[in-house]
Amino acid sequence: MLLIKNGRVIDPSSGTDAKRNIWIDRGRVTRIAPAEGPEAPPNGEALDATGLVVAPGFIDLHCHLREPGGESSETIETGTRAAARGGFTAVCPMPNTRPVNDNASVTRAILERAAAVASTHVWPIGAASLGSRGESLAEIGAMQKAGIVAVSDDGRPIPSAKLLRQVMDYCRELDLPVIDHCEDTSLFAGAVMREGRQSVRLGLRGMPAAAESIAVGRDIQVTELTGCRFHVAHLSSQASLDLVRAGKKRGLRVSCEVTPHHFTLCDEDVVYDARFKMNPPLASKEDRAALIEGLADGTVDAIATDHAPHEAATKEVEFDLAPFGITGFETALALALELVRAGKLSLLRLVELFTTGPARVLGRKRSIAPGEPADLTVFSTDHLWTFEVNQSASRSGNTPFDGRKFRGAPMFTIVAGRIAYRRGE
Amino acid sequence: MAERLRDLLSIEDLTAQQIAFLLDEAKPFQEFQRYLLKKLATLRGKTVALAFFEASTRTRISFATAASRLGADTMNLQAESSSLKKGESLLDTARTLDAMKPDCIVMRHSCSGAADFVARHLDIPVINAGDGTHEHPTQALLDALTIRDRRGTIENLNVTIIGDILHSRVARSNLHLLGKFGCRFTLCGPPMWLPREFECLGKRVRRSSKIDDALEGADVVIVLRVQQERLHEPSLPLDEYILLYQLTPERLQIAGPDALVLHPGPMIRGLEIDPAVADGPQSCVLEQVTNGLAVRMALLFVMIATGSETDDARGSAHAAH
Numbered sequence A: 001m002l003l004i005k006n007g008r009v010i011d012p013s014s015g016t017d018a019k020r021n022i023w024i025d026r027g028r029v030t031r032i033a034p035a036e037g038p039e040a041p042p043n044g045e046a047l048d049a050t051g052l053v054v055a056p057g058f059i060d061l062h063c064h065l066r067e068p069g070g071e072s073s074e075t076i077e078t079g080t081r082a083a084a085r086g087g088f089t090a091v092c093p094m095p096n097t098r099p100v101n102d103n104a105s106v107t108r109a110i111l112e113r114a115a116a117v118a119s120t121h122v123w124p125i126g127a128a129s130l131g132s133r134g135e136s137l138a139e140i141g142a143m144q145k146a147g148i149v150a151v152s153d154d155g156r157p158i159p160s161a162k163l164l165r166q167v168m169d170y171c172r173e174l175d176l177p178v179i180d181h182c183e184d185t186s187l188f189a190g191a192v193m194r195e196g197r198q199s200v201r202l203g204l205r206g207m208p209a210a211a212e213s214i215a216v217g218r219d220i221q222v223t224e225l226t227g228c229r230f231h232v233a234h235l236s237s238q239a240s241l242d243l244v245r246a247g248k249k250r251g252l253r254v255s256c257e258v259t260p261h262h263f264t265l266c267d268e269d270v271v272y273d274a275r276f277k278m279n280p281p282l283a284s285k286e287d288r289a290a291l292i293e294g295l296a297d298g299t300v301d302a303i304a305t306d307h308a309p310h311e312a313a314t315k316e317v318e319f320d321l322a323p324f325g326i327t328g329f330e331t332a333l334a335l336a337l338e339l340v341r342a343g344k345l346s347l348l349r350l351v352e353l354f355t356t357g358p359a360r361v362l363g364r365k366r367s368i369a370p371g372e373p374a375d376l377t378v379f380s381t382d383h384l385w386t387f388e389v390n391q392s393a394s395r396s397g398n399t400p401f402d403g404r405k406f407r408g409a410p411m412f413t414i415v416a417g418r419i420a421y422r423r424g425e
Numbered sequence B: 001m002a003e004r005l006r007d008l009l010s011i012e013d014l015t016a017q018q019i020a021f022l023l024d025e026a027k028p029f030q031e032f033q034r035y036l037l038k039k040l041a042t043l044r045g046k047t048v049a050l051a052f053f054e055a056s057t058r059t060r061i062s063f064a065t066a067a068s069r070l071g072a073d074t075m076n077l078q079a080e081s082s083s084l085k086k087g088e089s090l091l092d093t094a095r096t097l098d099a100m101k102p103d104c105i106v107m108r109h110s111c112s113g114a115a116d117f118v119a120r121h122l123d124i125p126v127i128n129a130g131d132g133t134h135e136h137p138t139q140a141l142l143d144a145l146t147i148r149d150r151r152g153t154i155e156n157l158n159v160t161i162i163g164d165i166l167h168s169r170v171a172r173s174n175l176h177l178l179g180k181f182g183c184r185f186t187l188c189g190p191p192m193w194l195p196r197e198f199e200c201l202g203k204r205v206r207r208s209s210k211i212d213d214a215l216e217g218a219d220v221v222i223v224l225r226v227q228q229e230r231l232h233e234p235s236l237p238l239d240e241y242i243l244l245y246q247l248t249p250e251r252l253q254i255a256g257p258d259a260l261v262l263h264p265g266p267m268i269r270g271l272e273i274d275p276a277v278a279d280g281p282q283s284c285v286l287e288q289v290t291n292g293l294a295v296r297m298a299l300l301f302v303m304i305a306t307g308s309e310t311d312d313a314r315g316s317a318h319a320a321h
Helices: A076-085 A104-117 A140-144 A159-176 A197-202 A210-226 A238-249 A262-265 A285-297 A331-339 A346-352 A357-360 B016-032 B058-069 B090-099 B114-121 B137-151 B168-178 B196-201 B211-216 B228-232 B238-245 B250-254 B285-304 B308-321
Strands: A002-011 A016-025 A028-034 A045-048 A053-056 A058-063 A088-093 A150-152 A179-180 A229-232 A254-258 A376-386 A405-417 A418-422 B047-052 B074-079 B104-109 B125-133 B158-162 B184-188 B205-208 B220-223 B260-262
Touching: A002 A346, A002 A376, A002 A405, A016 B137, A016 B211, A053 A346, A058 A076, A058 A357, A076 A088, A076 A104, A076 A331, A076 A418, A088 A331, A088 A376, A088 A405, A104 A140, A104 A254, A140 A159, A140 B250, A159 A179, A159 A210, A197 B196, A210 A229, A210 A238, A210 B220, A229 B220, A238 A285, A238 B308, A254 A285, A254 A357, A262 A285, A262 A331, A262 B104, A331 A376, A331 A405, A346 A357, B016 B137, B016 B285, B047 B058, B047 B090, B058 B074, B058 B104, B058 B285, B074 B090, B090 B104, B090 B114, B104 B114, B104 B285, B114 B125, B125 B137, B125 B285, B137 B168, B137 B220, B137 B285, B158 B168, B158 B211, B168 B184, B168 B196, B168 B220, B196 B205, B205 B211, B211 B250, B260 B285
Parallel strands: A002 A045, A002 A053, A058 A088, A150 A179, A179 A229, A229 A254, B047 B074, B047 B104, B104 B125, B158 B184, B158 B220, B184 B205, B220 B260
Antiparallel strands: A002 A016, A016 A028, A053 A376, A376 A405, A405 A418
């Protein structure tokens, strides 16, 4: 038995924002009552959440746990431990493992491993095409039976509208969202950052924002054609956002996510350090402002980390030669709180973007209510701390936020009624 | 004297004072190139590592000769013979070189920022001898020295740069260097090599895709090499380039008889430049090469000579008159 006392419960599903005590037993919330109510139950632990926010458990729609095949940079165990430290109770690993998660046996292997060692729930995303090669359909139905929650060839765009149509027709009937890494590869052509003043200054090859939005436009039209649910991974430009906004207005089942690094940094921050190299690359200042607006106005459905660990040696090379991607679990909430403090995002919206927003993308519900699974994220909006990458639970340290001073952090992460992470431990 | 340079990674990072200082330091070394016996003892006992990860002939020979004429020894690493081919990382290669205790590393690499990256990880001074499409600082310094010799100043000139601006580290370094001295720029080339953002690299930079317009009023014309492999990328026919952008004697007349013509080399006669212009009185091409030695000697001298040696060297370069 667990009691979370005196917390400020923010639950977007019911619009609750009030001081409550929450009782948890056998992995579920059993009772919610005003904070003046009775004391801790006998034989149970009571967590003092005075001054803290108690939110439904955070969901990360987009991450890379690297297992199987990439265990030198991350494992399900280390990745989910980092996720729990970041306040996440469920994470959705992309299928670009080795082997690719394109069939039920890989899905099952991931889930079995997660059941044994993971600190959070693991909700795998299956490949849309075999080997994510963009040629023919993967065993999507079998993977769904094994436990995938969406399909994507993330890291690569689905190359043709024809294949996308097949995937979408198929997934509509399975009621699975299709997530695309939207990129016109011909326009991207060897780019390592966003095209603009900074790419010209640094002499690095840039990609125009249109490399993303052209693909978003195509995908939304195929969504209209098929009626499938479609989710844009790591959206990074105003043009893409406008297309999503218009698609939503037309009643299409379109959603999108934005990463903390895209709403925090911009192309002007790029230096010759591969910790600033990710795909999509950091956007222009104007695009960043549009993304923040989209987060606030509801066009963006979720904040997703795109946590992409890479071994130090692979990133400590020439900028052109380094792999794309940065880690993100442990800094996501704190970066989002920077937007709240700057007055650009309400605390309620922030909670939505980490909870009910991503849940809705997956066709799920997320709430704090009796009978619901006890997945809760308890965080402070004031706690002062410095992110030190050598303290990270992730096996990799490829982040541009090493040494950044933050205000606000996850304090307890409760997964299925257990304390998966407690700050200070 | 300007503050001591730790590394030379870009012109953008230098102040006008530092640049002027380097150009002044190069002056005695310009004289020196005319001596019968071209050997100083200034850097005797010092070692310059030449790490050329990208094929280069003139810059490598220029640095090697500069080091040798100062009395320094050189260590040579060329991509063809390096362990990079065996999969060693740049950082490991650089650390290995560093462990042989040279006094500085002169580095050429095909990736932008490679010198910056190595300098960040090693304590040894790094001289960027060209990094990708980013900068080529010593080229801009030798260009400035050449212009100053011919025109008496590098201030407030009209400079036209013609060619593949987008992929040119020479263009970038020259924009930064001459821009710090009030020069006005016209950049000219095929539109896909001339992104708008170049106008942000200086206060007085404009673009023109028409060469006649770009040459109007030019005091200095810098013709860039056209790398044939780049032509495939936007699939621009070679003949089209020659027709629209080759610097011909007729076009040079638009700029006038006093305009200087510079080219960083290697030059392809009949492509970006008409042979008559390359060999004409306005061409500075061979002076650029000689000045390259002077600039690189000055740079090595400033960067790796210690205090007392600095005075000796200045003494010996002057005494050799």
